[in-house]
Amino acid sequence: SLYLRNQLHHYDLTIDDRVCVVNVGLHDQNICAVPAWLRKEQCGDLYMRNVETYLKELDSVCGYIVWISTTSCMNSRRHAQRNGRSVDWNRFVESLLNRLYPEKSFFVDVWGKSSNTTHLDNIHLEASYYEELASLFTSLM
Numbered sequence: 001s002l003y004l005r006n007q008l009h010h011y012d013l014t015i016d017d018r019v020c021v022v023n024v025g026l027h028d029q030n031i032c033a034v035p036a037w038l039r040k041e042q043c044g045d046l047y048m049r050n051v052e053t054y055l056k057e058l059d060s061v062c063g064y065i066v067w068i069s070t071t072s073c074m075n076s077r078r079h080a081q082r083n084g085r086s087v088d089w090n091r092f093v094e095s096l097l098n099r100l101y102p103e104k105s106f107f108v109d110v111w112g113k114s115s116n117t118t119h120l121d122n123i124h125l126e127a128s129y130y131e132e133l134a135s136l137f138t139s140l141m
Contacts, residue, residue: 020062024051025070025089026081026123033080048092055100065105067093071114071125079122
C-alpha cells in the first residue's frame with residue numbers, strides 16, 4: 001500500500017482515481033498441501049483471514065476494487081489446487097466484498113469461461129483467455 005500511496009502523490013491523484021484489479025487463490029491453495037504445518041480444515045480459514053487483511057490494505061489506497069475470481073484448474077492429484085476449494089473460496093470473496101465494500105467493489109466471475117478454456121498445465125490457461133480478459137479492461141478505459 002505504501003507504493004500505491006506514493007504513486008497517488010506523485011501523479012497528484014486521489015484515492016477515487018485508483019482502480020485496483022486483484023486476485024489471489026490458485027497459488028494460495030498450496031497452503032493446504034503442507035499437512036505438517038496446517039490441518040486440512042484450517043487452510044480455508046487462513047485464506048479467508050489473509051484475503052480480509054489484503055482487502056483492508058487495498059481499501060486505504062484504492063478508490064475501487066475489482067476482484068477477478070479464481071479460475072478453474074485441471075484438478076490434478078499431483079497438485080494442491082482443487083476446483084471445489086476454488087468455488088468455495090470464490091463464494092467467500094464475493095460475499096466478503098459485498099459485506100465490507102458494497103459501494104466500491106466489483107466481483108468479476110470468470111469461472112465459467114476458464115472452465116471452457118484449454119489449460120496449459122494444472123492452473124495456467126492458454127494465452128487467448130488472458131488476452132480476452134485484458135481486452136475487457138482495455139475496452140473500459
